Amino acid sequence: QKEVEQNSGPLSVPEGAIASLNCTYSDRGSQSFFWYRQYSGKSPELIMFIYSNGDKEDGRFTAQLNKASQYVSLLIRDSQPSDSATYLCAVNIAAGNKLTFGGGTRVLVKP
Amino acid sequence: ETGVTQSPTHLIKTRGQQVTLRCSSQSGHNTVSWYQQALGQGPQFIFQYYREEENGRGNFPPRFSGLQFPNYSSELNVNALELDDSALYLCASRPPGTSGRAPLSSTDTQYFGPGTRLTVL
Numbered sequence A: 001q002k003e004v005e006q007n008s009g010p011l012s013v014p015e016g017a018i019a020s021l022n023c024t025y026s027d028r029g030s031q032s033f034f035w036y037r038q039y040s041g042k043s044p045e046l047i048m049f050i051y052s053n054g055d056k057e058d059g060r061f062t063a064q065l066n067k068a069s070q071y072v073s074l075l076i077r078d079s080q081p082s083d084s085a086t087y088l089c090a091v092n093i094a095a096g097n098k099l100t101f102g103g104g105t106r107v108l109v110k111p
Numbered sequence B: 001e002t003g004v005t006q007s008p009t010h011l012i013k014t015r016g017q018q019v020t021l022r023c024s025s026q027s028g029h030n031t032v033s034w035y036q037q038a039l040g041q042g043p044q045f046i047f048q049y050y051r052e053e054e055n056g057r058g059n060f061p062p063r064f065s066g067l068q069f070p071n072y073s074s075e076l077n078v079n080a081l082e083l084d085d086s087a088l089y090l091c092a093s094r095p096p097g098t099s100g101r102a103p104l105s106s107t108d109t110q111y112f113g114p115g116t117r118l119t120v121l
Helices: none
Strands: A004-006 A011-014 A019-025 A032-038 A045-050 A054-058 A061-066 A071-076 A085-092 A099-101 A105-110 B005-007 B010-013 B019-024 B031-037 B044-050 B053-057 B064-068 B074-078 B087-094 B116-120
Touching: A004 A085, A011 A019, A019 A032, A019 A085, A019 A105, A032 A061, A032 A071, A045 A054, A045 A061, A045 A071, A071 A085, A099 B031, A099 B044, B005 B087, B010 B019, B019 B087, B019 B116, B031 B074, B044 B064, B074 B087
Parallel strands: A011 A105, B010 B116
Antiparallel strands: A004 A019, A019 A071, A032 A045, A032 A085, A054 A061, A061 A071, A085 A099, A085 A105, B005 B019, B019 B074, B031 B044, B031 B087, B044 B053, B064 B074, B087 B116
């Protein structure tokens, strides 16, 4: 079992719709969770981080964390073609520790 | 822009050669991590440096080594290059803060540089 798992996609959504991305992790000791966006050929760009159970909203993005079920999700509202990218879920098991990444979910937003 | 810079942008080497990649962290960030990202995969942690000492390492062989300098810039050295070493190498810096201590804060957030694309022929 991989430490951090994501559906590789592609997840195809029409412009203006909600894109829903999921990520599961295996280590119950995981403490902090990050979503990065990566355009082709570019480096990962931080979108959101979340530490506590529940929802965290930032603009069109909402991160949801459920530690009991060991999953974290990302919702992208009003999806735009510029949101087309690979979204990486990353988990930090202990404060100050390494980031463990999932394989990423490719999102395609069609006009 | 994250303020993290890396050089060179692209590099082509042949099998068996050695390579040095460089990273300048964001101002004030004293922790630097290196990641390897093969095509179509998520980044894999290589190692982390804090105050010029290695304080965490992933599943990479000893031919992957690093340094951190007093100004917190860092180098990644790879000896005896293999074809599978072809990848995007990412440097990430993190502000001072927890470095292993609780509670959590936004200082756990890592900011990535643009990466170095290494091709081994």
